Amino acid sequence: AGYLPASIATNFGFDTGAAYWFRFRLHNPGSAQADRIFVLDFPLLDHVALYSPDGMGGFRIQRTGDNESWQQRSLKVRRLALPLEVPAGATSVFLVRVESTTPIVFPAWLQDEEAFWAGLSREQFWQGMFYGAVALLLSYGLFLYVSARERIFFLYVVAVLATLFCLFSLDGFAFQLLPDTSAWQNYLLPLGVALSTLAYLYFALLYLRLDPADPGRRRTRWLIRACWLMLAVLPVLGPAVGGAVMLAQSVVV
Secondary structure: OOOOOOOOEEEOOOOOOOEEEEEEEEEOOOOOOEEEEEEEOOOOOOEEEEEEEOOOOOEEEEEEOOOOOHHHOOOOOOOEEEEEEEOOOOEEEEEEEEEOOOOOEEEEEEEEHHHHHHHHHHHHHHHHHHHHHHHHHHHHHHHHHHHHOOHHHHHHHHHHHHHHHHHHHHHOOHHHHOOOOHHHHHHHHHHHHHHHHHHHHHHHHHHOOOOOOOHHHHHHHHHHHHHHHHHHHHHHHOHHHHHHHHHHHHHHO
16 A cells, blocks of 8 residues: 555554554755754654654654653754754655554645754743743742631632643643653543543532432532542553543543
8 A cells, every 4th residue: 555645633542553654755955955844733642753764765754652761862853853854955755653542633845944943942931921921829828828728729729720730731841840751641641631620520519519419410520429439440441441431531521
């Protein structure tokens, strides 16, 4: 079987154990070597390998992904980014191999080095503003809890903190916090969703002052606890199981 044309942001869904191959060709009509950066804007992919021509009939392999070593990344940035070169006046064929227990998503593009680093600088500024605002929310919620000793503020702090874990995983920052424990990378997201869902729902119950003795409320609390346990424990069996549980919980809750 040959290669099929792919769209800009191909999504193949869950396909655990399968490897997807992508091929692209670059032509450099100039008189100087063209340096580019291959970017995959989906940090949750487990294993990504870029095969670049080595000039001797073979390939040079660069690897990245959330189950690959952070220290061995060619570019230590939150995105899956790998440098490549095209010699002057040459046409080079590149191969990309993707394997993951998370959804196989391929939002790929090329950038020159100057544009890549300039865009990353602007992106980090806005992300710093966002995460700084979240840190202020956490600090304020913790201050209210320490001052008032009200359980509702503690639940708010737990919910925001768990949401922060989810965002760190989705944005690719968890690799920098846990660079040598790749097994946690796939588990942080469903665990964060489980904790934040539980905390937000209990926060709502306290805020709305619902009668805890009401039988319907008791059944709802037990259902919430059951969903939380499934969401927190079942992803250990694999991210595909975790994704299915997350979907089921969103429908039930």
